[in-house]
Amino acid sequence: MVLNDYFRSSASFRVRIALNLKGVSFSQVSHHLRRGEQRLPAFTSLNAQGLVPALETGGVVLTQSLAIIEYLDDLIPTPSLLCADALGRARVRSLAMMVACDAHPITNLRVLEQLRATFGADEAAIAEWFRHWAVQLLQAMDCRLSSEPETGAFCHGESPTIADVCLVPQALNGERFGVDWRAFPAVARVVERALSLEAFRAAAPALQPDAEL
């Protein structure tokens, strides 16, 4: 499999974790988001949206990180990244989507660039925008993880699911903007447990071939 990604992309980070958890070896093609390489025809012919990640496998191109991860879970059922029962799957997906639908999209690079272009937002305003949404997410996530009985060592039970796969990149990527996930005890416990696994650590931005530190 070939993963089209970018080291700092939170959505790519998710797919890297899932590939690692599933034990899939993959090569990477980097598209430098800050230089706009994802908008070049060489990439938009793969993904009309011009967004990473895009996973090439068996002659097809899969897009949207959670759709890719659900596909990997279909293809390689063990270890499962969902849950055996329908209510559990609903909880796992809802935790994942709190990140993937309600936090990350509002603070990703293209939105921050649009804030600069449209409203002349300076770096302080950009950081404040990021923090507003990132903290709101961490508060709601911490509330759920600390109060819902299904929470275990991970977001749901005793093994990693797509909820952890989404939460860890969201937490770590917030550090650049001064958002401290360690201030949220239930989140911190789960993130630290996930980061005890090599599959999560090896997917981190700083360890990717295209990393710029």
Next chain:
Amino acid sequence: MVLNDYFRSSASFRVRIALNLKGVSFSQVSHHLRRGEQRLPAFTSLNAQGLVPALETGGVVLTQSLAIIEYLDDLIPTPSLLCADALGRARVRSLAMMVACDAHPITNLRVLEQLRATFGADEAAIAEWFRHWAVQLLQAMDCRLSSEPETGAFCHGESPTIADVCLVPQALNGERFGVDWRAFPAVARVVERALSLEAFRAAAPALQPDAEL
């Protein structure tokens, strides 16, 4: 089942369509988003995120529209809102998530309110922000629907899936900001086909008990 919703919420609109397609009868409790009722303790005790929709069923509360819809599809497999094969499911989910992750969250009410509060955005700037992301989505969606062979009368094949369930509310809600989905031929064909079904039409904002027209 009890659906906590708001007539104009695009994510609630999705769940209404899915409930209708599955033939589930449900009652509705409206939370007036413009008055901030979703942030009152009566609701945040149901959903810590303070967002609609939230579906109450059998003593549990399900949140996140796509997680709710996947749960309904688990519970009531026919008619399926996904696809029988894994690659098909990946395509259907990726089309749905183009809307649910990359378009709608950036333009929903709480983000528009934050643009007003943070950058003093006026109504013209708000409308321009909305149109920027809504048109970008429709362009990418039209490109995929017109070029990918799996597109049928609906987004994927000959029956509605979660892709249509997401696309129709996105298209119709854009009308308020002057975004014309009819200008995108492949999108228009699919949306019109979906709207030929009572399940989609009956879920429209204007027909909800809390509608303000």
